[in-house]
Amino acid sequence: MHMHKLEKIWLIFGVSMLGVFLLVLGIGAFALGAQPPGDHDHGHHREVVNPETVEQTAPFNDLGLKKIGDNEYDAYMLAFAFGYGPENMEIPAGATVHFHITSKDVVHGFQIPGTNVNMMVVPGEVNHLTYKFTKPGEYLVLCNEYCGAAHEMMQTRILVK
Numbered sequence: 001m002h003m004h005k006l007e008k009i010w011l012i013f014g015v016s017m018l019g020v021f022l023l024v025l026g027i028g029a030f031a032l033g034a035q036p037p038g039d040h041d042h043g044h045h046r047e048v049v050n051p052e053t054v055e056q057t058a059p060f061n062d063l064g065l066k067k068i069g070d071n072e073y074d075a076y077m078l079a080f081a082f083g084y085g086p087e088n089m090e091i092p093a094g095a096t097v098h099f100h101i102t103s104k105d106v107v108h109g110f111q112i113p114g115t116n117v118n119m120m121v122v123p124g125e126v127n128h129l130t131y132k133f134t135k136p137g138e139y140l141v142l143c144n145e146y147c148g149a150a151h152e153m154m155q156t157r158i159l160v161k
């Protein structure tokens with residue numbers, strides 16, 4: 001097959017760019033792999049939980065708010081296809097809430113539009129985020145990770161009053 005000179009140059013250019021890309025990727029992966037274990041999440045310990053038994057395992061066998069201080073709460077939540085537990089959570093206005101959330105099936109999202117609450121919910125791991133609910137009202141919780149057929153419908157509401 002006859003190949004135009006310019007085409008040949010572009011082909012060589014393309015192949016060498018791919019080579020550079022793969023090299024960078026390889027070095028990046030190596031650098032990540034060489035990190036000491038436990039240092040990936042900047043000092044926070046990684047909390048693991050078995051997604052198959054999480055519903056029977058404390059504290060996720062008793063979902064919802066647990067008072068831990070002066071208007072300060074732990075909120076234990078569970079994500080699943082396609083919803084969140086507990087169903088109706090009420091938070092006192094002004095409360096500082098430490099969310100602890102995990103998934104019992106696939107990867108989900110946990111996002112409260114209008115706030116900076118946005119995290120990934122991974123089966124086998126407990127994710128944490130703290131938020132102070134200064135404004136009363138109804139807060140929508142959305143799943144922003146594609147998780148299956150009813151992903152678009154996956155949501156719940158938190159009432160702050």
Ligand code: CUA
Pocket residue numbers: 080081082107108109143144145146147148150151152154
């Ligand atoms: Cu859960 Cu999308």
